[in-house]
Amino acid sequence: MAEFRPDVPRAADRRTSAAARRRLREWLPGLLFVSPVVIGLLLFTIVPMLTSLYYSFTRYDVLSPPRWVGVDNYARLVTDPTFWTSVGVTVRYALIAVPLGLVLSGLLSLLLNQALRGISIYRALFYIPVVVPAVATAVLFSNLFNVRYGLANALLRGVGLPEYTWLTRPETALNSVIVMSLWTIGGSTIIWLAGLRSIPPYLYDAAAVDGAGRLRRIWHITIPMLTPVIFFNLVLGIIESLQMFVQVYVLTNGAPVNSTLFIMLNIFREGFTHFRMGYASAMSWVLFLAILLLTLVVFKTSGRWVYYEGDRS
Amino acid sequence: MTALTRGARKAGPAPGRHAGQSVVVALAEHATLLLLAAVFLFPLFHLLSRSLMTPAETISVPPTLWPSELRWSNYPEAWNSAPFGQFLVNSILVTTLTVVGATASAALCGFGFARLNFPGRNALFIIVIATLMLPDTVTLIPLYIIFRDLGWLNTFLPLTVPAFFGGGAISIFLFRQYFRTLPRELDEAAILDGANAWQIFRFIALPLSKPVIIAVATLTFLGSWTDLFGPIIFLNEQSKWTLAQGIASVFQAYYGRLEINHVAVISLVLVVPPLVLYALVQRQLIAGITPSGSGDRG
Known part of the structure; x- marks a missing residue:
């Protein structure tokens, strides 16, 4: 937002109206081209956002008009154990699933970055789970995780490990959701691969000439050159995991005993099952601010650890 | 980071520098990738196999991988x-x-x-x-x-x-x-x-x-x-x-x-x-x- 060029607004006040008209003629095509998104932002984002902010200070059951209650909804959040349960579930998921997915997709991309025959076929295969609809993924994994006749436990028995309780116990249900999420690491693998391939080979050659071993080359070239990719995947991963909804809605709907009640699921329940729209709006705003804050923190600290090569755009 | 480093060392960071690599390593990499791909694609195979099973087969213990006979009648039944x-x-x-x-x-x-x-x-x-x-x-x-x-x-x-x-x-x-x-x-x-x-x-x-x-x-x-x-x-x-x-x-x-x-x-x-x-x-x-x-x- 800081990139507003200061000379632009003043341009309209330029001396002659002829110059202003010329300016307008120059700008008009651009404004027309982006007008869909401007209207869309206004109608489907900004107006609803402000309305939602207003609702968050009201009690609103959809049937009768909203009634102003001040900060009551926000005050209630602080002492609502279900809200904190959902925060705990979401944060625990993000803290485990995002780094785990990042490391595993990174390793997979290294494996897929080989000059092997047919490697592009492998690359295509690992992306397939990403295009499988989330509803189908959830249905599928619900069957795989079934403790009695599911294949997950059959596999564990087969290799001599004890059976797992998967979705049936509060202690293990969230872990099962995390396992399911790892099925789609092909999405971030693609980003990793692009990063790996953008590293110029001469860097490795130069390092080799200087006598750097393989480990040192990875530590001093591969990882620093990949920090933008790590950064990109991290930001997207955080944003996505905090907004987790469809898979858990179908897979567990929050059960058992709210152990997989993600924030979005909680909001959906409050808003569209109990029709407490004001309270659900307050929760949505807290979630939005949390995402905004987290993203800002990652961006702010990125200067310290993300390396952008030269001024390549 | 240690996991990343270890994986990277095994896989090698730079593309196109494996020309002189031994056949054994290439085979090992193929085997790893094939195994991983099988794991990743297994759920879809599972979906297909379940869609052709009898209800009894889908809940058999231990589970079977493939139906004993293909029950195509599941398709119109489910669809209707x-x-x-x-x-x-x-x-x-x-x-x-x-x-x-x-x-x-x-x-x-x-x-x-x-x-x-x-x-x-x-x-x-x-x-x-x-x-x-x-x-x-x-x-x-x-x-x-x-x-x-x-x-x-x-x-x-x-x-x-x-x-x-x-x-x-x-x-x-x-x-x-x-x-x-x-x-x-x-x-x-x-x-x-x-x-x-x-x-x-x-x-x-x-x-x-x-x-x-x-x-x-x-x-x-x-x-x-x-x-x-x-x-x-x-x-x-x-x-x-x-x-x-x-x-x-x-x-x-x-x-x-x-x-x-x-x-x-x-x-x-x-x-x-x-x-x-x-x-x-x-x-x-x-x-x-x-x-x-x-x-x-x-």
Whole structure:
């Protein structure tokens, strides 16, 4: 937002109206081209956002008009154990699933970055789970995780490990959701691969000439050159995991005993099952601010650890 | 980091420097990749095998991998157990409208951001990208009320009309990135010939943009075809349900009682169109969604 060029607004006040008209003629095509998104932002984002902010200070059951209650909804959040349960579930998921997915997709991309025959076929295969609809993924994994006749436990028995309780116990249900999420690491693998391939080979050659071993080359070239990719995947991963909804809605709907009640699921329940729209709006705003804050923190600290090569755009 | 380093050492960081590598290592890598690919694709195989089993087979202990005989009758049985034909028609309608609207409007906006000048361009683009951080529920609750007051609930309008207004941040971003890579000289030559912005867009930029059009259309298709959040909020009447919503609802309503072979059949119907599309456009899609346009195959 800081990139507003200061000379632009003043341009309209330029001396002659002829110059202003010329300016307008120059700008008009651009404004027309982006007008869909401007209207869309206004109608489907900004107006609803402000309305939602207003609702968050009201009690609103959809049937009768909203009634102003001040900060009551926000005050209630602080002492609502279900809200904190959902925060705990979401944060625990993000803290485990995002780094785990990042490391595993990174390793997979290294494996897929080989000059092997047919490697592009492998690359295509690992992306397939990403295009499988989330509803189908959830249905599928619900069957795989079934403790009695599911294949997950059959596999564990087969290799001599004890059976797992998967979705049936509060202690293990969230872990099962995390396992399911790892099925789609092909999405971030693609980003990793692009990063790996953008590293110029001469860097490795130069390092080799200087006598750097393989480990040192990875530590001093591969990882620093990949920090933008790590950064990109991290930001997207955080944003996505905090907004987790469809898979858990179908897979567990929050059960058992709210152990997989993600924030979005909680909001959906409050808003569209109990029709407490004001309270659900307050929760949505807290979630939005949390995402905004987290993203800002990652961006702010990125200067310290993300390396952008030269001024390549 | 140690895990990353270890994996990297095994795999080697630089492409194209394995020419002298021994056959043994290449074989080991193939074996690892094959095993991993089998693990990743197994769930889909599982879906197929379950869709052809008898109900008894689907709950046998220990589970079997493949049906003793192929029970094709599952398919019509499952399909007729709920109005899935209607759901499919609804999904096709919603998805088609969304793909057309989103791709066309995102192309226009992306071109505006990439090639044309107007005040506040960068600020506006940042705002568009920032909407990615906005949880759906912030806007969906008021939109539910707005669409209710407009009488749009239980119609496809709430799911399709917004697509015509920009098509989403990612679509606009992809078009903008792509149009920026087209050489400026093309525009300049056309301007000398008297072309206006629309003509440059329509007759120069668009014909060169097949990869990004395919990528955006595919991503929009996947998003719309698999969407559940929008349908469960805006569509209550069963006759209006989409396929994804129909499966989710049936699955939840009959959880544990519904025969899994039938669930597998319907899931397959939901899964196959995206898979076929992916198979057709895989190369363009990957090229389109990878930063810096590195779509070349190694």
